[in-house]
Amino acid sequence: MVLAIKNNNITAQLISMNVIEFRNVDKWFGSFQALSDINLSVAQGDIVVICGPSGSGKSTLIRCVNGLEAFNSGHLSVFGHSPQDKKLKPGSIGMVFQHFHLFPHLTVLENLTLAPRRTLKMSQQQANQLALHYLDRVKIVDQANKYPVQLSGGQQQRVAIARSLCMQPQILLFDEPTSALDPEMINEVLDVMTSLAAEGMTMMCVTHEMGFAKQVADKVIFMDEGKIVESAPPQQLFDSPTHPRTQAFLEQILSY
Amino acid sequence: MLSKIVKPALSALMQILILMAGITWLLQSGAKAMDYQWQWQRVPDYIAFFEDGEWWPAELLEGLLVTLKISSLSLVATLLIGLTMALLRLSNSRVGQLLSRLYIELIRNTPLLVQIYLLYFIFGPMIGLDRFSTAVLALALFQGAYTAEIFRAGLNSIPAGQFEAAKSLGLTPFSSYKDVILPQVVQRTLPPLTNEVVSLIKNSSIVSVMAIFDLTTEGRNIVSETAMPFEIWFTVAAIYLLLTLSLSGLSAWMEHKLGAQWRSQ
Numbered sequence: 001m002v003l004a005i006k007n008n009n010i011t012a013q014l015i016s017m018n019v020i021e022f023r024n025v026d027k028w029f030g031s032f033q034a035l036s037d038i039n040l041s042v043a044q045g046d047i048v049v050i051c052g053p054s055g056s057g058k059s060t061l062i063r064c065v066n067g068l069e070a071f072n073s074g075h076l077s078v079f080g081h082s083p084q085d086k087k088l089k090p091g092s093i094g095m096v097f098q099h100f101h102l103f104p105h106l107t108v109l110e111n112l113t114l115a116p117r118r119t120l121k122m123s124q125q126q127a128n129q130l131a132l133h134y135l136d137r138v139k140i141v142d143q144a145n146k147y148p149v150q151l152s153g154g155q156q157q158r159v160a161i162a163r164s165l166c167m168q169p170q171i172l173l174f175d176e177p178t179s180a181l182d183p184e185m186i187n188e189v190l191d192v193m194t195s196l197a198a199e200g201m202t203m204m205c206v207t208h209e210m211g212f213a214k215q216v217a218d219k220v221i222f223m224d225e226g227k228i229v230e231s232a233p234p235q236q237l238f239d240s241p242t243h244p245r246t247q248a249f250l251e252q253i254l255s256y
Numbered sequence: 257m258l259s260k261i262v263k264p265a266l267s268a269l270m271q272i273l274i275l276m277a278g279i280t281w282l283l284q285s286g287a288k289a290m291d292y293q294w295q296w297q298r299v300p301d302y303i304a305f306f307e308d309g310e311w312w313p314a315e316l317l318e319g320l321l322v323t324l325k326i327s328s329l330s331l332v333a334t335l336l337i338g339l340t341m342a343l344l345r346l347s348n349s350r351v352g353q354l355l356s357r358l359y360i361e362l363i364r365n366t367p368l369l370v371q372i373y374l375l376y377f378i379f380g381p382m383i384g385l386d387r388f389s390t391a392v393l394a395l396a397l398f399q400g401a402y403t404a405e406i407f408r409a410g411l412n413s414i415p416a417g418q419f420e421a422a423k424s425l426g427l428t429p430f431s432s433y434k435d436v437i438l439p440q441v442v443q444r445t446l447p448p449l450t451n452e453v454v455s456l457i458k459n460s461s462i463v464s465v466m467a468i469f470d471l472t473t474e475g476r477n478i479v480s481e482t483a484m485p486f487e488i489w490f491t492v493a494a495i496y497l498l499l500t501l502s503l504s505g506l507s508a509w510m511e512h513k514l515g516a517q518w519r520s521q
Contacts (some may be wrong), residue, residue, distance in 0.1 A: 061510075068423065093424070095420075097417055115427055145452055160421075
């Protein structure tokens with residue numbers, strides 16, 4: 001009985017707990033301050049879109065979450081651990097890059113099965129099944145035996161998303177996933193992202209796709225010079241931004 | 257259609273024949289002037305001979321086997337040394353970087369022959385190495401320095417995104433290198449690596465100074481016994497050429513095989 005209550009408490013705690021928590025995080029590249037006093041929390045299932053001019057620290061911010069960048073001061077916890085902590089399940093924070101970064105010497109299928117086989121010790125057959133499931137999910141299962149170079153940009157990005165999904169991540173980070181794509185391929189990638197959001201995936205997306213942000217984001221963050229200038233639900237941020245810097249940025253990107 | 261293939265082939269054949277005839281005439285007349293007696297018919301006996309119903313390798317073939325043994329053992333050691341030094345050079349460890357730079361600069365800036373003498377007369381006896389191991393070590397240390405630089409260039413040419421993608425997927429550093437980075441490095445560096453293997457085989461002839469019975473040593477011994485330097489040295493050169501040319505061919509085929517599908521559309 002006592003145990004059951006205790007378990008309930010823990011569950012309640014987990015639900016209310018933020019999966020990502022930045023507290024006063026600073027990051028310097030030499031004498032350039034890339035992140036300045038970042039405070040941000042992301043709850044389970046949240047979709048956070050980060051926008052801002054180039055060099056404002058958007059990518060650096062999400063790269064801190066999966067430990068690709070180290071920060072200099074402050075506190076960052078992901079599922080209650082530091083991003084570099086070995087206790088975090090490998091691959092539990094997936095990342096999708098602007099330039100896909102598929103492994104060019106492996107087929108699409110091998111790109112997907114490599115990490116599950118090496119890290120989760122899956123058999124070839126299990127891993128193939130898993131990979132085909134996610135390739136089907138991103139509607140690209142017929143390209144399984146091709147090499148990345150043989151696919152279009154949009155297809156490559158969908159493969160990259162499927163590759164991350166194979167590690168069953170609890171958080172997905174997107175670093176300008178559509179910026180390197182031809183316009184007609186952007187939607188196929190956004191469709192996949194939207195359906196992931198609908199399934200309750202926790203996501204942080206650096207993107208300038210304002211339509212996507214309006215449709216799925218719980219929170220939009222505007223960054224400039226390493227600082228979070230404004231953070232609000234999409235409707236509020238886009239329709240009535242309070243900060244002049246946000247207003248100027250939105251005017252610029254929405255003027256055409 | 258046919259003439260398109262036949263004509264250039266015929267013309268090439270003609271050119272080669274004329275060239276060969278020229279060289280042969282030059283050699284013949286030169287040898288004649290020196291009163292040299294050609295004895296090509298004796299050469300096969302030094303490659304292999306038939307006795308008791310079986311073929312046996314003669315001196316040249318035995319020398320070739322020693323050359324192959326030294327070269328292949330040194331090749332394995334060369335690749336290990338090269339890769340280790342390249343990784344040390346690119347590591348975060350200051351000591352590792354220094355060690356690698358020191359090694360590469362020392363080896364690259366001293367002659368191979370001097371290194372062999374140093375190992376043969378001083379370091380080898382000091383650590384109790386036999387002649388054969390000393391030869392393998394000398395070659396591997398020499399070639400390893402150049403190979404390290406090739407691997408370093410290859411590693412530097414891999415985009416950082418490949419490391420980042422591997423890390424994001426939760427691959428261990430070991431698996432990242434083995435499964436993601438090194439296959440790409442090998443494909444990219446295959447042409448310069450082939451150069452290194454070819455030059456390793458050629459440099460193996462220098463170990464003949466430390467009384468290793470490799471192809472070159474055997475050739476020299478035969479010449480001193482038989483007084484037919486022209487035939488023997490031509491044969492020795494041809495054997496080396498056969499070896500290195502088939503290696504280059506193998507490498508070209510491997511390069512095609514490794515990258516044909518994923519490098520280009």
